Amino acid sequence: MKIALAQLNYHIGNFEGNLQKMLAAVESAKKQGADLICFGELAVCGYPPRDFLEFDDFIRQSYESIKALRHASRGIGIVVGAPTRNPFLEGKDLYNSAYFLYEGQTLGVQHKTLLPTYDIFDEYRYFEPATEFHAVEFKGKKIALSICEDIWNVGNENPLYTICPLDEMMTEQPDLILNISASPFNYAHASLRIHTVRANVERYKIPMFYVNHVGAQTDIIFDGGSIVMSPDGQVFDEMSYFEEELKIYDLGEVIGGGRTNEQAKDKIKLIHDALVIGIRDYFQKLNFKKAILGLSGGIDSAVTAVLAVRALGKKNVRVLLMPSQFSSRHSVDDARQLAENLGIQYDLIAIQPVFGAFETALLPHFEGQPFNVTEENIQARIRGVLLMAMSNKFGHILLNTTNKSEMAVGYGTLYGDMCGGISVLGDVYKTEVYELAKYLNRDGEVIPQNSIAKPPSAELRPGQKDTDSLPPYETLDPLLYQYIECHQGPRELVEMGFDEALVKRVLRMVNINEFKREQAAPVLRVSSKGFGMGRRMPIVGKYLS
């Protein structure tokens, strides 16, 4: 039996687009002699569809897609994910299902059992878990269908769940396991995924075919990396990261095993590739072409600009240099040098005259008040207005350049440098931004060395440095990581050796700036805990602040 895995880039709610893409893959797989083709979880509607699922019309369109695929299943089996209406009065209205279609018929429908409801996932908001487990007979083989999380409770050892759907299915002695997933990227996830597939294969001693989504849906990025594992526990094949791919496997060869084809998993390269596809898909799926951003001469905007050029092409990226009276000569030079290195359009708008107009307008009200963060914020906001004006006039979408360290401690101006349609680096700590910069420069200097080497500064008052307000990033970032990614509270952090006063200060900064993050752009998620839907904190909450 020949099994095709179609690792595709779906688009939420784009039924027509998703269907055409799948039908083309079906045709291609048929031509190549595949008996069966497998698409991802909720492939007909894209993942995560969120509250679109609450519209009956949306579900109706999903059914239409399944009907079309069923029609296309002459001569080839099709496994595809789609929502199914729950026919029973009790429980949530929908199931998250895997359809097995063949010869114009539905051979089987297996609902998802384990419904992730943590971090960015809200599946129990919409779906009822499966209570029945049946393998599907196809061309003399029994196939156990499973959906994403269903394989993440091996032997019922995951404390989140009380049932192991594949254990249930094994009473029917299936010959292989198919898993259709929508498993979002983070820089450590590909290894975990292989580990989990292996744990299943070792338990059941049968091969597993695991197919994932690829591409970004706003903040959530899918890396692909679909897996075929032989019963010997070896990775028979791991499909590309961040690219669509259709590959066909001979079941006999997979069962034979003895082959390992696993990809390298370099953290910074993975983050780089994820951010590039994240930018590209945000633009493509919203039908935008051109991006704009402000170049300060600092490292964050430099890295963002390079990533944007890689995602959209240099013709589609435009930058503004907007020095104030506090900008160093160096900053403008570095920004200009970067724009020239990238070959992108850049324009210079000095903000001093506009700043002067604001000062004059506010003078009657500010008389006698010292220069403080107010005036710093006005500068950042003038830049925001200028960038948005270019965006409005010419249709460039503004890229936000805030990094995760700044976003965590609120070191940024709401409606100023926090503006933007999508935050490129909001899940990348400052120390990781440096690593990204080095990675981008690995084949020659694109980002001027000076932008990398100089001490970070917002340049909003004379001689300002980030370390005036913040601990050094080498100290700050590990603490933030433990608090944000690892959920370590103040006691645990002190026990881990972090300075108590620092812990108190940093956790307070993180918590009192929840109101800023609430209004931030969506953040391309590359870690196990990004800001946004995956981290839900109260704003008026007093805990630790």
Next chain:
Amino acid sequence: MKIALAQLNYHIGNFEGNLQKMLAAVESAKKQGADLICFGELAVCGYPPRDFLEFDDFIRQSYESIKALRHASRGIGIVVGAPTRNPFLEGKDLYNSAYFLYEGQTLGVQHKTLLPTYDIFDEYRYFEPATEFHAVEFKGKKIALSICEDIWNVGNENPLYTICPLDEMMTEQPDLILNISASPFNYAHASLRIHTVRANVERYKIPMFYVNHVGAQTDIIFDGGSIVMSPDGQVFDEMSYFEEELKIYDLGEVIGGGRTNEQAKDKIKLIHDALVIGIRDYFQKLNFKKAILGLSGGIDSAVTAVLAVRALGKKNVRVLLMPSQFSSRHSVDDARQLAENLGIQYDLIAIQPVFGAFETALLPHFEGQPFNVTEENIQARIRGVLLMAMSNKFGHILLNTTNKSEMAVGYGTLYGDMCGGISVLGDVYKTEVYELAKYLNRDGEVIPQNSIAKPPSAELRPGQKDTDSLPPYETLDPLLYQYIECHQGPRELVEMGFDEALVKRVLRMVNINEFKREQAAPVLRVSSKGFGMGRRMPIVGKYLS
């Protein structure tokens, strides 16, 4: 037996504040001869605690509060909500529990069974449902403890759930039901709540004591309205809306029944009171005192200003009048009149000079481009910068004045009039804003009649009217209501009689503006479906756009 219901305003994560408030209530109830006092769901930590629950230290502090309350339970029973660690390896880490404390002991702990995971609720993200159901014996009575949603599946007829915890508990023949709730306000909810309590009482023929939270937690507002219902199905008492209250009831009298004490439920008054407490608690719980907002002479900012004065006092509200060259003479006069009627500080800053400075700065880039929405947005953003500058300099928090109709169709400028710490009217349709204005003027004109009577306009270009870009609000609002609150899709809307072209146009406007709402201020929630956590839509989603 005398039972005290303590309807309190908790503060998320403020363990010390919540505990002191509860201890004071315990003392007061004891003095008044109560045998038992009941607090709300998760009262020790406030509701909803969201991802704070993922911190072990947070749970530890909850346990400390329970310990202190247990200590205070000498001579009085205390029922109080708190998270409990799940001692079993399997399932979520926590339960959402009701503790029954007495004489320094824990008489019983009943976990919550029905975990709302829809709209603003994410309980299954954190909690494992109860599987055991036992009444607590106290002073010769058997008391069935239940938590909020637990009473919302009467006779298992709610399709969301498959178990009815009170049915399970009835095998022990309890004498009364206690329900500790954190049931958020919407303008139709108090009636529903009474209906539900009555359905339970009619089923089990025993009295029910239902105690709710009061006060706002950022966007989510609790209205109180705690209920005591006699076995005859009459509302023996309904406690105040939007006020803390401690009341003591004699069980014998409640069982005797024959008394009805239900409050009037006027939609606009309820919304009014909810918004006032919403503003007040946002400020109090974040330790802010003073508010600022822009007065345009239009109705939205006028209504917001009056609500702010009622919430914070006229000394704590300051307004800016920021006319442009497109502002009518009337608008400034109306705004000034309102400020004078309210007795609040107002200042006038003409934005023309700053606008001119932006025009000059952008001239080299905009040469030959016609005036369009770009210049409109610049004006709105200049106002945003000025308001935020006053906010930064003097500590006033900016109130956002956008209404729900505008927010729905994206008729507002991101980083301009969409700025603000909290959105006061973002869940109030324009047609309801008019009703609110009339309500505010019911005892004499506060809002100038002209602000109410004139056609709505953003005044960002000559002669502009809202109806240039939008259908009349009398047409728009009912359509938005059906789409947003009632989840009616395009087909259903047309079947309901809405014009097909209008449906297409409006739904498209709503959907393509998801990116703006993603960056909006939190919205005080007064309807059954507000923007924010309760409505989760994909941004790159193509459905209907």
